[in-house]
Amino acid sequence: MKKSHVSEGVMHAVFLVSACVSILAVALICIFIFANGVPAIMKISPIKFLTGTNWKPLEDQFGIFPMIVGSIYVTAGGVLVGVPIGILCAVFMAKFCPQKLYKVLKPAIELLAGIPSIVYGFFGLVVIVPAMRSLFGGSGKNIITASVMLGIMILPTIIGVAESSIRAVPDSYYEGALGLGATHERAVFFAVLPAAKSGILAGVILGIGRVIGETMAVVMVAGNQATMPHSPLEGVRTLTSNIVLEMGYASGLHKEALIGTAVVLFVFILIINLSFSAIKGKGRD
Amino acid sequence: MEAVQNVENKKINTNEIQGINKQTFAQKLSAYKRQPLSLFLLIVVCLSALLTVGVLLFLIGYILVNGIPNIKPELFEWEYNTDNVSMLPSMINTLYMTGLTLLMAVPVGIFSAIYMVEYAKRGSKLVKIVRTTTETLQGIPSIVYGLFGYLMFVIGCHWGYTLMAGAITLAIMVLPVIMRTTEEALLSVPDSYREGSFGLGAGRLRTVFVIVLPSAMPGIFSGIILAIGRIVGETAALIFTAGTVATAATGVMDSTRTLAVHMYCLLSEGLYMKQAYATAVVLLVMVLVINAVSGMIAKKFTKK
Numbered sequence: 240m241k242k243s244h245v246s247e248g249v250m251h252a253v254f255l256v257s258a259c260v261s262i263l264a265v266a267l268i269c270i271f272i273f274a275n276g277v278p279a280i281m282k283i284s285p286i287k288f289l290t291g292t293n294w295k296p297l298e299d300q301f302g303i304f305p306m307i308v309g310s311i312y313v314t315a316g317g318v319l320v321g322v323p324i325g326i327l328c329a330v331f332m333a334k335f336c337p338q339k340l341y342k343v344l345k346p347a348i349e350l351l352a353g354i355p356s357i358v359y360g361f362f363g364l365v366v367i368v369p370a371m372r373s374l375f376g377g378s379g380k381n382i383i384t385a386s387v388m389l390g391i392m393i394l395p396t397i398i399g400v401a402e403s404s405i406r407a408v409p410d411s412y413y414e415g416a417l418g419l420g421a422t423h424e425r426a427v428f429f430a431v432l433p434a435a436k437s438g439i440l441a442g443v444i445l446g447i448g449r450v451i452g453e454t455m456a457v458v459m460v461a462g463n464q465a466t467m468p469h470s471p472l473e474g475v476r477t478l479t480s481n482i483v484l485e486m487g488y489a490s491g492l493h494k495e496a497l498i499g500t501a502v503v504l505f506v507f508i509l510i511i512n513l514s515f516s517a518i519k520g521k522g523r524d
Numbered sequence: 525m526e527a528v529q530n531v532e533n534k535k536i537n538t539n540e541i542q543g544i545n546k547q548t549f550a551q552k553l554s555a556y557k558r559q560p561l562s563l564f565l566l567i568v569v570c571l572s573a574l575l576t577v578g579v580l581l582f583l584i585g586y587i588l589v590n591g592i593p594n595i596k597p598e599l600f601e602w603e604y605n606t607d608n609v610s611m612l613p614s615m616i617n618t619l620y621m622t623g624l625t626l627l628m629a630v631p632v633g634i635f636s637a638i639y640m641v642e643y644a645k646r647g648s649k650l651v652k653i654v655r656t657t658t659e660t661l662q663g664i665p666s667i668v669y670g671l672f673g674y675l676m677f678v679i680g681c682h683w684g685y686t687l688m689a690g691a692i693t694l695a696i697m698v699l700p701v702i703m704r705t706t707e708e709a710l711l712s713v714p715d716s717y718r719e720g721s722f723g724l725g726a727g728r729l730r731t732v733f734v735i736v737l738p739s740a741m742p743g744i745f746s747g748i749i750l751a752i753g754r755i756v757g758e759t760a761a762l763i764f765t766a767g768t769v770a771t772a773a774t775g776v777m778d779s780t781r782t783l784a785v786h787m788y789c790l791l792s793e794g795l796y797m798k799q800a801y802a803t804a805v806v807l808l809v810m811v812l813v814i815n816a817v818s819g820m821i822a823k824k825f826t827k828k
Contacts, residue, residue, distance in 0.1 A: 247729045254643055257635035258654050261703070264696045265657040271675045272668065327572035335569055344577065346819050351580050353811045355757025357784050361791060361804050362583050365590075391579055398576070422555065424562035424569075445663075452665020454760040455788060479667045479760075486671070486764055501671045505664070512663040516656070 269505075276502035279495030288499060294465040294481075296489070301496040303503065305467045309382075309475030310451055310507075312468060313461060316386025317393060317450040322443055324390070325397030329439075332398065333405040334413075334427045352395035360459030363388040368460055375472050380462035382471040388460050389453060393446035400445060404438020405431060441518045448511045451504070454479040478504040584808065591805035594798040604770040609799050611806065613772040614786035617687070620773055621766065621782050622755045624691035625698065630748060632695075633702030634737075640703075641710040642732050658700040666760040669697050673765035685767025685779040693765045694758060698751035705750065709743025710736060742821050749818040756810055759784045783807055 280288050283301050291302020332344055367387055372379030408431045416426035432439075462474015463484060476484070481500050489497055556563040601610045636654070644651045673693030677683050713736050721731040737744075767779035768789050781789065784807060790800040 243727055243729075247727055250729050251643060254635050254639035257632045258639040258644075258650065260632050260636060261654055261657045261661060261699060264699065265660050267676065268664065268668070268672045268696075271672050271680070275675050324572045324575060327569050328576045331569045331573040335566070336573070344573070346815065347577055347580055349819075350812070350815050351576070353753045353757070353815050354583070355759070355784050355807055355811065357757070357759045357787050357791075358587070358804050358807055358811075359583075361787065361800060362587065364791065365797075366586060394576055394579075422559050422562040424565040425559070428565055448663050448665075452663075452667065454665065454667040459791065479665060482667055482671060483760060483763065486674075498671060498675070501668055505668055508663055508665060508668070509660070512660055515663070516659060 272498065272501055272505055275495065276498040276500075279492065280499040280502065282492065283496060283499070288496070289503070292467055296485070296493040296496070299492065301492070301499075303478070303481065303496075303500055305465055306476050306478045306481045306500065307503065308467060309461070310477040310479070310504075312382050312471075312475060313385045313389060313457065313477055314447055314450045316382055316471070317389030318443065318447060320386050320390025321393040321446060321450075322397060325394050325442075325446070326401050326439060328394070329398045329401035329405060330427060330432065333402050334423075334431070348395050348398050351391075352399070356392065356453060356455040359388065359392055360456035363456060363460040377472060378462060378474065380460055380474050382461070382468060382473065382475055385457055385461040385475070385477075386471075388456055389450045392453065392456060393449050396449055397442045397446045400442025401435070401439045404435040404442070407438065408434040437518055441515055444511060444515045444518065448508060448515070451477075451507055451511070452479060454483050458483055478507075584812075587801070587804050587808055591801040591808075594802040595805060596802070599799060599802055602772075609770075609790060609796050611783060611786055611799070611803055613770055614781050614783045615806070616772040617780040618756060618782040618784075620687060621691055621694065621762075621780065622752055624687065624776065625694040625755050626748065626751065628692065628695040629698050629702055629751065633699050633747075634706050634744060637703050637706035637710060638732055638737075641707055642728070642736065658703055661696065662700045664697075666697065666758060669693050670761040670764045673761065678765060683777065685765065685769070686777045687766055687773050687780045688776040690762045690766025690780070690782075691776075693761050694755050697758070697761060698754050701751045701754065702744075702747050705747025706740070706744050709740035709747070712743065713739045742824055746818045746821045749814055749821065753811060753814045753818075756782070756814070757784055757807070758782070759788050763788065783810075 288301060288303060289307070290304050291300065292304050293300040293302045294305060328348075332341060332348075336344060363384065367384050368379040370379075371377075371381065371384045375381075375383075412430045412434055413426050416430035417423070421429070457477050458480040461477060461480060463476045463480055464474045465476045465481070468475045478500050482497050482504075485493070486497055556566070598608050599610055600612045601608060602612060604610045604613050640651055640654060670693065673689055677689035677692060678685060681689075683689050717735050717739060718731055721735045726734070762782060762785050766781070766785070768781045768785055769779040770781050770786065770789070773780045783803060787800055787803040787807065790796040790803060
């Protein structure tokens with residue numbers, strides 16, 4: 240009797256400690272990234288670091304503004320490509336798809352989510368880049384290429400969230416619209432879809448988080464020039480690719496500046512995460 | 525208004541009606557003719573679904589068609605050198621990495637899910653904090669994980685590039701995946717099971733391990749398989765933690781490269797396109813198998 244009491248207590252403690260591991264992990268990640276990155280940003284001076292347009296590690300010039308702009312352009316492009324197709328595809332899966340087709344389509348979308356980003360990058364490198372090169376000339380590695388690539392990559396995220404939020408809309412909305420004489424398509428697009436708005440928005444934000452953090456696929460197709468892009472046909476370097484490209488050989492202040500880049504990226508991600516949970520929480524009420 | 529008028533305009537011929545609420549194809553077509561917007565929406569929706577599936581099929585088809593001819597037996601030799609960039613050592617390392625990561629992430633993930641579902645009081649503050657942190661963990665990009673692992677284990681602990689550093693980093697990364705799926709699986713076990721067990725005099729611990737966990741097993745398995753998929757495909761978090769040494773590891777403190785990192789190295793060196801194709805095929809087949817297995821388990825789960 241006593242023995243079981245003890246093991247009960249011990250295991251309770253074990254479960255509690257396990258639950259705290261994720262808190263510990265987040266705390267450690269924040270501490271290590273910020274403690275190593277923020278001093279470097281201070282050393283370079285925050286304004287020079289964030290708004291400087293020259294990234295020349297050899298001359299001790301560390302301005303990551305081109306990378307911030309690059310990340311924003313590529314993200315916007317990816318969203319522009321991925322979101323409309325993703326939402327429409329989610330509508331198809333939730334409201335138009337016959338049951339038999341759905342059984343094939345759903346695993347296909349899950350497969351799209353499971354393909355490693357390096358394989359996407361490879362595909363982009365051997366298919367999309369040559370296609371862009373023959374269409375627009377140049378090297379083929381530019382903002383548009385990266386946007387198409389990322390648009391494809393966020394499809395499963397957006398489809399997943401959008402589909403479940405469309406399915407969560409009560410059937411009475413759809414039936415009411417039909418009863419008023421709307422066609423199936425009109426009922427879906429003008430009654431059901433607006434009701435699923437906040438869920439879909441949450442999916443889009445989740446997608447934005449994925450795009451900003453994507454590294455391997457972007458490195459392969461975006462060109463990686465650390466300069467301000469002037470047209471969508473120029474190559475860009477994103478915050479993530481800046482880290483992965485130079486971390487291998489950087490040292491001293493250069494390395495610290497790269498960790499500072501991660502700090503900026505991390506802050507972006509935290510903002511996106513916060514707005515995601517805020518919107519999700521709002522949708523629940 | 526438009527919709528209402530359309531209903532009035534519809535000339536109903538009783539002979540044409542075949543079922544109570546079934547439209548013939550011709551009826552559908554004429555309905556769409558009167559509603560160009562609806563037709564447009566239908567076409568757009570179908571097109572985007574086609575496009576999505578088309579991209580997937582094209583990607584898989586392209587890599588398989590171009591990659592399979594490049595799979596040669598010498599790519600599966602024990603030794604890696606610059607003449608023969610064998611992928612076998614990387615495949616073995618991928619297995620090690622997966623095993624070691626799961627060894628850490630699975631118990632912690634399952635235990636914390638048990639705490640969240642079975643032990644914590646409803647509305648407890650700790651549960652809320654844990655929920656927020658797991659959501660945060662899920663959103664952190666893999667390159668930030670990689671940098672964290674580099675700063676903490678490679679530099680901070682003076683381990684250098686090691687299998688262990690990579691595995692711990694990945695374990696933190698897949699922890700939320702395992703936690704969430706386990707939580708969902710535990711929640712789907714009916715309360716009557718627990719009540720029955722308590723009623724027969726079993727303690728909480730016994731109830732969890734003997735009654736609840738076995739019934740939640742399929743859901744937990746599908747979470748683990750999802751995690752395996754993430755581990756196999758991960759690159760950015762491993763380059764700066766486990767390193768890129770292309771020999772099979774002999775201990776947890778060896779530097780290793782997994783298959784995905786191997787592929788990145790081949791691509792960035794730019795000399796081994798054929799071998800990269802072959803590696804892509806192997807990676808893709810792994811992912812296909814992992815997805816198929818998780819699909820099968822999920823099917824079994826829903827049938828019950």
